[in-house]
Amino acid sequence: MTTINPWINFNGNAEEAFAFYKSVFGGEFKKVVRFKDLAGPEFQVAEKDANKIMQIVLPLDDASMLIGNDVPEFMGKVSENENRSKIHIGVDSKEKAEKIFNGLSAGGQAEAPMGNSPWGTYFGMFRDKYGIEWIVESVN
Numbered sequence: 001m002t003t004i005n006p007w008i009n010f011n012g013n014a015e016e017a018f019a020f021y022k023s024v025f026g027g028e029f030k031k032v033v034r035f036k037d038l039a040g041p042e043f044q045v046a047e048k049d050a051n052k053i054m055q056i057v058l059p060l061d062d063a064s065m066l067i068g069n070d071v072p073e074f075m076g077k078v079s080e081n082e083n084r085s086k087i088h089i090g091v092d093s094k095e096k097a098e099k100i101f102n103g104l105s106a107g108g109q110a111e112a113p114m115g116n117s118p119w120g121t122y123f124g125m126f127r128d129k130y131g132i133e134w135i136v137e138s139v140n
Helices: 014-025 094-105
Strands: 007-010 031-034 053-059 065-070 086-091 109-116 122-127 133-138
Touching (some): 014 094, 086 094, 094 109
Parallel strands (some): 007 065, 086 133
Antiparallel strands (some): 031 053, 109 122, 122 133
16 A cells, blocks of 8 residues: 655744644644664754654544754755645545544635535645645535
């Protein structure tokens, strides 16, 4: 089996963003690793990066998960406003599509409100309050 799971980079607010995503999707974090957890003689961690997230994993179901991390300062900043890739969420009902769209888009900016698409799905597109772009779509 092959799976494709989005991995999102943040500028120090991955934990906040993932708490928000968890409030929408539910579930429990499978993994939360901070940079300080990996620190040692071979892997030096700057004090300002110690509590940042090295990896956080939120399972969405048995086969898919949302993964994220903070980018350490020495690697530079992520430009959320230039991130034109979108995370697609496919669901099996209009009600679930509405719930996820309304939850994730809170505090963000809708690019296309939920509605019937020309290709026969129920579709919406937005940038969340963390600058991450999403598409929510139901085929029913």
